[in-house]
Amino acid sequence: MKPNRLEAFSDGVFAIIITIMVLEFKIPSGHDLNALHQLLPEILSYILGFILIANYWNNHHHMFQIATQVDGRILWANSHLLFWLSLMPIATTWMGENISYPLPMAIFGILQLACGVAYLVLSRELIYLHGSDSELAKALGASKKELISVAIYLVGVPLAFLDSRIAFTCYFLVAAMWIVPDRRIERRIKISGAGE
Amino acid sequence: MKPNRLEAFSDGVFAIIITIMVLEFKIPSGHDLNALHQLLPEILSYILGFILIANYWNNHHHMFQIATQVDGRILWANSHLLFWLSLMPIATTWMGENISYPLPMAIFGILQLACGVAYLVLSRELIYLHGSDSELAKALGASKKELISVAIYLVGVPLAFLDSRIAFTCYFLVAAMWIVPDRRIERRIKISGAGE
Amino acid sequence: MKPNRLEAFSDGVFAIIITIMVLEFKIPSGHDLNALHQLLPEILSYILGFILIANYWNNHHHMFQIATQVDGRILWANSHLLFWLSLMPIATTWMGENISYPLPMAIFGILQLACGVAYLVLSRELIYLHGSDSELAKALGASKKELISVAIYLVGVPLAFLDSRIAFTCYFLVAAMWIVPDRRIERRIKISGAGE
């Protein structure tokens, strides 16, 4: 099976998840600067959620760029990832409305861990299908960035109970780290393209 | 007519249906464990709904993988399926908010039956179009799993009036059974691929 | 310019319009038959809206099946059609919640007329671009069905002020008439396919 339709379906879900977060915004009830000011924590949360999802889309895009086939297991591993990502809008809004409380902040971090694990499972399934000496396996490699992200989340979640702002800063750190796209795969594409 | 655009449109609808279910969640009103605890029945319902729709998408994907053409009747049979599936989010949320009441639980099961029938009609129309000795007809075969699902729903729906938890368990049983993807078609693709 | 991306974008909008109608449903507040009974006029309106939009999608699909090019004018004519269609969910819900009042019923019919005119403009622009002796021009032909629909709407809208149920029946009549897909174009595709 070719991955085209899996990509199309995932693109649809990514596009909706990233866009419905904005639907959860309550329209400011007033029409002065104060009304806008109250939106601030929600806007910050939205920016964080937007970067994280855009980042998942980018990496998903990179990974399936060099995947040549999918099977039933991949379809479910992909749906599993989309399940956790689909909880992002509600977790983001909950955090945004309760920015100074530990629990919503910690739950957001735990959800990020779940998404991270789901992404890892998907990439391992892809490597398993393509073989451990495939282009894909070489390109995904050691997953250093992924491990650092997990470490930061593991530190950030308990810190949320000390001060929610520390956790929030940790999450932004991860987002910032990922804005630099996945050079590993781009390099790999160039090399394999040059070898053709 | 080629099935590409039917697939694209269906992918869009599937992606939206699966994602808007999460929109129906009410943001927890508090910020402690209690607020999260109250979400539990809704989250369980959401997981059930997500698996069922992901499953329809997977099978739809498998089926159109080997379909080579569509006509006006197929377009409407497909829209008919999407109609019933589009009622999933509201039925799922209604069930989630009234998890211990028989009627929402029974309605959810009846909707599953309607979706199942619509899917059956679509697959029969496709077989009719491709001919009864086509690859597609052979791949879809005897629909054993579909019949078992229908049987479980037929048992589960009346049991909802005895105890809604029994029905809920029945529905999860069906979902679990379908997570194993449609080997029939994958096998068929391999065979026909090998014959090329 | 090829019509691929216009189709993709339109598919997205169609998929969303047809699905968000269901978002406007209020989750039944109770959990007994009475709660379900109150939904009846909204469900009927939803069925009507769903059929009409699915129908526009079908015909749009058929029309662009034989279109070979688009230009800037077509892009805007298409956006113009999507604009009117995007008002369908709100008009459908408003009608559903006020099923026995003349104004929401009449507005729904007027919106259908606007959609119809926008579709006509789009098809004329396509014919203009492809030339009046193109396959597309021959396939679209005399637009008999479109004219009958317009006539029924023109009769139905004022009748809404007499009895809203008459108008509602008129609208369903149009929907029923269109479920039979556009044989003209299917025939044309077969002929031109045979000639290759």
Place this chain on the structure above:
Amino acid sequence: MKPNRLEAFSDGVFAIIITIMVLEFKIPSGHDLNALHQLLPEILSYILGFILIANYWNNHHHMFQIATQVDGRILWANSHLLFWLSLMPIATTWMGENISYPLPMAIFGILQLACGVAYLVLSRELIYLHGSDSELAKALGASKKELISVAIYLVGVPLAFLDSRIAFTCYFLVAAMWIVPDRRIERRIKISGAGE
């Protein structure tokens, strides 16, 4: 990397943004002309928002029509544009509900400026990637229309504090100016097509 999937994802986001604006409409609470009359400022805002987003889609479509490759920087420049565009629905609704107040009106204009800058950044990144003597660079050219739009917004935003209707008129002026599609690129496509 080919731009196909970036286009697909963007199409999805565009389609959702343009459609969810209509979701923010409150269903009229009454069923007479008065209820409809109260919707007027929101409908005007919706028309403005719809034209502006349709316009961004059209130009995005034109630009990627002649782009032949994308890289990680482009993916983020594109996500950055989509971020600002995703705030359109909430800004449009806020303006529509407070049509006679200066702040929501000014914020809408500032958001347009942010979208415009993000679009400019995206197009410069594309030119940088394709080279300054590429077809794309020649086609995008001097960006005269973009500069006029920016000038009108820069004038309109402060005027909102004098009379919000003046700013609203300025924004409609920009929208009207852009309905004429991007002839530069269409011409370029024809020339390069003729040269093949």
